Amino acid sequence: MFENLRCPTKTCYGWVCEVEESPSSTFYGCGSCGNIWRSLEQLNVAIDKIISQYSYRKDVYSKSGSNWQAIDIDDEPEDYEELVDSEWDDE
16 A cells, blocks of 8 residues: 555655554654654545645545555656645745
8 A cells, every 4th residue: 555655745755654663553654754644544634635735746646445545656747746846835
C-alpha cells in the first residue's frame, strides 16, 4: 500500500513509508519533511485535507474503500513536483 505514496504535507513531495516501532506499534512517516502520522486514519485525513486545498494533489492518489493509496508512479503527472513546489508561493 505504501509503495510510492506521496507525502500529504504542504510543499512536500516526498514519500510516506510505514514504520514498525515494535510488533504491535506502527506509524507512518515522510523521510523528506519528517512529518509523521500515528495512524492510518490520521494519514487518510491529511490526504483528504491536502486534496481539498490543492486539487491537483488527487492526481497521485486513488481511494480504496476508506483508505488512500498511491497510483502507479509512471502515471503521476510530469509536473507534480513543480506544482507542489509552487505551494511555497502561498506562504
